[in-house]
Amino acid sequence: MDPQAVSAASQAVVHTGFALFLDKLYYFIMVPLVYISVIVMIVGIVAKIVSIVRAPIPAFSLKTYPAKKRPFLAALGDTFGMPMIRKEKPLFWFFLMMFHIGIFFLFFGHLDLFPGVNLMPPESRHMIGAGAVGLSVTIPTFYFLFRRFKGQERHISVPSDYLLLLLLLFIFLLGDMISWGNSWTANGFVMTKADFKNYFGILKSFSFVDPRTVLHGSHYHFVVLHVFLAELFMMILPFTKIVHTFFSLPLNLLRRR
Amino acid sequence: MEAATQEALKKLFESKLNKAMRLYLDTCAHCGLCVEACHVYQAMPETKYTPVGRAEVVRKLFKRYFKMQGKIAPWLGEVIELDDKSVNMAYEAAFSCTGCRRCVTVCPFGIDTQQVMNIAKLLLIGAEKQPQILAMLSDMSIAKGETWKETANDYIAALNNLAPEVEALAPTPPGRPAIPIDVENANVLYVGLSGKHSIVPAAAILNAASENWTISHFEAVNFAAWLGDGEKQRLIAKRIIMEAERLKVKEVAVVECGTATRVLKFMTGSHPFRIVSIVELIARYIEQGRIKVKPGTISGTLTYHDPCQLGRNGGVMEEPRYIIGKLTDKFVELTPNKEANWCCGGGGGLISLGEHEFRMKTGKVKVDQMRASKADTICTACENCHTQLTELNEHYGLGMKVESLTNLVAHALTGFGA
Numbered sequence: 001m002d003p004q005a006v007s008a009a010s011q012a013v014v015h016t017g018f019a020l021f022l023d024k025l026y027y028f029i030m031v032p033l034v035y036i037s038v039i040v041m042i043v044g045i046v047a048k049i050v051s052i053v054r055a056p057i058p059a060f061s062l063k064t065y066p067a068k069k070r071p072f073l074a075a076l077g078d079t080f081g082m083p084m085i086r087k088e089k090p091l092f093w094f095f096l097m098m099f100h101i102g103i104f105f106l107f108f109g110h111l112d113l114f115p116g117v118n119l120m121p122p123e124s125r126h127m128i129g130a131g132a133v134g135l136s137v138t139i140p141t142f143y144f145l146f147r148r149f150k151g152q153e154r155h156i157s158v159p160s161d162y163l164l165l166l167l168l169l170f171i172f173l174l175g176d177m178i179s180w181g182n183s184w185t186a187n188g189f190v191m192t193k194a195d196f197k198n199y200f201g202i203l204k205s206f207s208f209v210d211p212r213t214v215l216h217g218s219h220y221h222f223v224v225l226h227v228f229l230a231e232l233f234m235m236i237l238p239f240t241k242i243v244h245t246f247f248s249l250p251l252n253l254l255r256r257r
Numbered sequence: 258m259e260a261a262t263q264e265a266l267k268k269l270f271e272s273k274l275n276k277a278m279r280l281y282l283d284t285c286a287h288c289g290l291c292v293e294a295c296h297v298y299q300a301m302p303e304t305k306y307t308p309v310g311r312a313e314v315v316r317k318l319f320k321r322y323f324k325m326q327g328k329i330a331p332w333l334g335e336v337i338e339l340d341d342k343s344v345n346m347a348y349e350a351a352f353s354c355t356g357c358r359r360c361v362t363v364c365p366f367g368i369d370t371q372q373v374m375n376i377a378k379l380l381l382i383g384a385e386k387q388p389q390i391l392a393m394l395s396d397m398s399i400a401k402g403e404t405w406k407e408t409a410n411d412y413i414a415a416l417n418n419l420a421p422e423v424e425a426l427a428p429t430p431p432g433r434p435a436i437p438i439d440v441e442n443a444n445v446l447y448v449g450l451s452g453k454h455s456i457v458p459a460a461a462i463l464n465a466a467s468e469n470w471t472i473s474h475f476e477a478v479n480f481a482a483w484l485g486d487g488e489k490q491r492l493i494a495k496r497i498i499m500e501a502e503r504l505k506v507k508e509v510a511v512v513e514c515g516t517a518t519r520v521l522k523f524m525t526g527s528h529p530f531r532i533v534s535i536v537e538l539i540a541r542y543i544e545q546g547r548i549k550v551k552p553g554t555i556s557g558t559l560t561y562h563d564p565c566q567l568g569r570n571g572g573v574m575e576e577p578r579y580i581i582g583k584l585t586d587k588f589v590e591l592t593p594n595k596e597a598n599w600c601c602g603g604g605g606g607l608i609s610l611g612e613h614e615f616r617m618k619t620g621k622v623k624v625d626q627m628r629a630s631k632a633d634t635i636c637t638a639c640e641n642c643h644t645q646l647t648e649l650n651e652h653y654g655l656g657m658k659v660e661s662l663t664n665l666v667a668h669a670l671t672g673f674g675a
C-alpha cells in the first residue's frame with residue numbers, strides 16, 4: 001500500500017471540537033514554540049554568562065597542586081576526559097562518556113535535518129548513527145536515573161534531578177521510537193528523513209506552514225510530544241545544572257590556574 | 258529569625274558571590290563523586306558529612322534567595338529558608354569540614370567545598386553563631402598587631418633565654434645573636450608560633466646555614482582563616498606583611514603551619530619579597546650545600562603526612578621528600594599520598610575548637626593509613642597535623658613517634674661552617 005495514500009486519507013477528515021483544538025496546539029508546538037524555546041534558551045544562557053562574567057573575580061588562585069605546566073590543556077583534559085571519574089567509578093565514567101558523545105552526535109544528527117546540510121549522504125534514510133546514537137543516550141539515562149534510587153546518590157538527589165532525567169528519558173525514548181519504530185511497520189518508513197527535512201525547511205524559512213502538510217503518518221502525536229519535551233528541555237536548560245555544558249571548562253580552569 | 262537579620266544575612270551572602278562561587282553554586286550535578294573523597298564521611302557515612310551535602314546547605318539558600326527556580330518552584334530543589342534551623346545546619350556543615358580540598362580534586366567540575374563553606378561561615382558570623390574561641394583568638398592576634406611594641410622587650414628576653422637550646426643544635430654565626438630580631442635588610446624573616454618548639458629547631462637550621470635572618474614579632478597562625486572572616490584574616494596576615502616591609506627583607510619563611518603558609522603565600526597579593534614555607538627553605542639549603550644533615554638519626558622506618566594546605570593546596574610536596582631522602586633511606590609512603598593524601602582530621606580550626614571526640618572519630622582513615630604503613634615514626638610539616646597525629650597515635654594506641662620535619666632536620670645537622 002502506498003503510505004502517502006493512507007496519510008492523505010487521514011488528512012481529508014475535517015477536524016472539529018477537541019480534534020481542532022489539538023490541531024492548533026500541535027501547530028503551536030511544532031512551529032512557534034520551537035522559535036520561542038530557542039530564544040528563551042539563548043537569552044537565558046547569555047544572561048547567565050553575563051551575570052557570571054560581571055561578578056568579581058576571586059581574590060586569590062583556587063588551584064590545586066601539583067601545578068600543571070599547561071593549565072588550559074589540563075582543564076580541557078578534565079572537562080572532556082573526566083579522568084577522576086574514570087579512576088573512581090569506571091562504569092559511571094563509561095556511561096557518561098557514551099551519553100555525552102551521544103549528545104554530541106545527536107546535535108549533529110538534528111543539524112543534518114536542515115535542508116542543504118548533508119552530513120549523511122542525501123539519499124540515506126537514516127539520521128547519523130541509524131538509531132545507535134539514540135540508544136547511546138537512552139541506556140545511560142536509565143543508568144543515571146536508577147543509580148539515584150539507592151545509597152548516598154538518593155540522599156543527595158533533589159526532585160529536579162529525577163525530573164530532568166525523566167524528561168530526557170521521554171525525549172530519547174520518543175526519538176528512538178520515531179527513528180526505529182517507523183522501520184518496523186508494514187509500510188516501512190512512514191515519515192522519512194526527507195519528510196523531516198521538509199519540516200526543518202519550514203522552520204528554516206519562517207514560512208509558518210502547518211508541518212502536517214509534510215509530516216504524514218498517524219504517529220504524528222509522538223513527533224509532537226518529542227518536540228514539545230525537547231522544547232521544555234531547551235527552555236529550562238539555562239536554569240538547571242545543565243549549565244555545566246558551558247561552565248565545566250571555566251570551572252576546571254579555576255582549579256588548574 | 259527577625260526580618261532585619263535575614264536581610265543582613267542575604268547581603269552577606271551576596272557579598273560572597275564572586276565568579277567562582279556563582280559557578281560552584283550553579284553547576285553541581287549532584288553526581289556524588291565527591292562523597293567518598295571526604296575523610297569525615299569515610300568515618301561517619303552520613304549525607305550531611307559529604308562534600309555535596311555540606312555545599313547543599315548553602316546551595317539551597319542560594320536557590321531560595323538568588324534564583325528564579327527557588328521562587329517559582331521551591332520544591333524542585335528542596336530549598337530552605339534563612340532561619341535558626343538553617344543557620345544550625347550551616348554550622349554543622351562548615352565546622353565539620355577541615356577545608357582539606359580533597360573533594361576538589363575528585364569533583365568533575367572542581368567544585369571547591371572549602372570556598373562554599375566560607376559562605377556558611379560568613380552567615381554564622383552575621384547571625385552571631387560563629388565559634389567564639391576562633392573569634393576571640395582572631396581578635397587577640399589583631400590586637401597583638403597594634404600592641405606588639407609594648408610587649409617587645411619581654412619577647413626579646415624570652416628569645417634570649419632560648420639561646421642555649423638553639424646552640425645545642427648548631428653554633429651561632431659569630432657576631433650575631435642566636436635568635437636575631439628586628440634585623441633590617443635581613444635575607445629571611447622567619448615567622449614562628451608561640452611555642453619554643455616552633456622557634457628553636459628553625460633557628461638552629463638558619464644559623465647552621467649562616468643565614469642573615471630575623472625572627473618575627475608575630476605568630477604565623479591565622480585563626481580568622483578558619484573562622485571564615487575575610488577581613489580579620491587580612492588584618493592578621495597584614496601584621497607580618499608590614500613587618501617584612503618595615504625590615505625590607507628578601508624573603509619570608511613561614512613555620513610549619515599549612516594554613517598560615519597558604520594565607521600568606523597565596524592570599525595577600527604580590528610583594529617585593531618572596532614567601533615560602535620553612536620546608537622549601539630547608540630543601541634549598543641542603544641543595545645548595547649550605548647545611549648538611551647526617552643520615553641515621555632516625556631509628557626505624559619513617560613516613561610523611563602531607564599537610565593538605567601545604568601539599569595539595571600549596572604545592573609543597575617534593576621538597577619534604579627530598580629532605581627526608583637525606584635523613585634516612587628507610588622511608589615509606591602513606592597510601593595514598595601527595596595530592597590524594599587523606600586529611601588527618603585536624604584542619605579547619607578543629608584543634609583550636611577542641612572537638613576531641615569528633616577529631617578522633619574522623620581521623621580514622623588517617624589511622625588506617627598510618628597502621629598500614631608499618632612505620633615507626635611519622636613526621637609532618639604542620640603544627641595542626643602534628644597535634645592531631647599525636648592525639649590519634651595516643652587514642653588508637655599506635656605506638657608510633659610523631660615528629661616535625663624541621664625538628665628532625667635540626668637534630669641531624671652536621672658539618673658546620675659553610
Ligand code: HEM
Nearest residue numbers: 079080100103144161165168242244245248286287288365
Ligand atoms: C562540556 C563538557 C561536559 C562535561 C564535562 C559534562 C559533565 C557531566 C557530568 C560529570 C555529569 C554527571 C552528572 C550526573 O551524574 O548527574 C553530567 C551529566 C549530564 N550532562 Fe553533562 N557534561 C558536559 C556537557 C554536556 C552537554 C553538552 C549536555 C547536553 C546538553 C549535557 C547534559 C548532561 C545531562 C542531561 C546529564 C545527566 C544529568 C543527571 O544525571 O542528572 N552535558 N555531565
Ligand code: SF4
Nearest residue numbers: 295354355357358360
Ligand atoms: S574540604 Fe575536605 S573536609 Fe571539607 S568537604 Fe571536602 S573533603 Fe570533606
Ligand code: SF4
Nearest residue numbers: 285286288289291364
Ligand atoms: S563531585 Fe562535584 S558535581 Fe558531583 S556532587 Fe560533588 S560537588 Fe557536585
